[in-house]
């Protein structure tokens with residue numbers, strides 16, 4: 001693959017050369033136990049979006065790592081709000097990344113998992129209708145599924161009155177999805193943090209000041225402060241930083 005904007009390691013071990021995809025995949029890796037990784041992009045002043053969308057924060061280096069993280073996971077967890085707002089399409093990987101997955105004994109595509117309390121979901125949305133593997137929807141026991149949703153997704157009910165995320169993640173692991181990648185959004189991240197379910201955060205910092213207005217990458221009820229050690233710092237030649245934090 002032609003590498004566009006070079007990405008280099010700064011810390012803990014500076015790289016002499018820009019990192020190719022194999023080196024990047026090695027730096028992020030797959031954990032040797034069940035693991036929830038969360039991936040976000042933010043501005044220097046902490047904004048989750050520009051003009052309402054994450055696209056305004058994300059450039060080529062972020063998209064490259066975003067795709068690599070999808071390649072590395074068993075299931076891709078996304079909140080219904082982000083799925084609806086960002087118009088998620090089916091999770092597709094290019095042939096090179098599918099080949100990597102085959103070589104590592106994984107299905108060609110990760111499974112999409114949508115978290116929704118209301119089940120206000122459109123079964124015709126490409127994320128469901130065109131999915132290469134049947135998506136899973138985590139919801140609560142009393143939510144009414146819209147017509148057609150169970151034709152295109154497994155609806156898993158965990159929790160009365162609200163989605164019990166710990167029970168939902170346990171069910172995903174029972175289905176063999178040990179390596180989970182959460183792409184947000186902020187309210188789901190806030191709830192996962194409050195439930196102490198986050199093992200890792202990959203944060204891309206775009207060299208932009210978005211100003212007041214947009215929210216943070218986390219939202220919802222306050223939760224306990226937790227230490228999350230820094231594991232690596234990468235820098236792209238356009239000034240984008242890629243930080244990886246993970247607990248022991």
Ligand SMILES: NC(=O)c1ccc[n+]([C@@H]2O[C@H](COP(=O)([O-])OP(=O)(O)OC[C@H]3O[C@@H](n4cnc5c(N)ncnc54)[C@H](OP(=O)(O)O)[C@@H]3O)[C@@H](O)[C@H]2O)c1
Nearest residue numbers: 040041054079080081082116117118163184185187188191
């Ligand atoms: N910068 C980034 O990397 C990044 C990443 C993702 C999203 N975003 C941005 O974030 C914004 C969307 O945020 P949002 O406020 O809609 O938050 P969100 O967390 O994406 O979605 C909230 C919705 O998801 C479902 N949900 C989330 N947590 C849940 C929980 N614990 N239990 C049950 N359902 C849960 C609910 O759906 P129901 O209504 O169906 O019950 C809820 O209304 C957009 O502007 C998007 O561009 C940015």
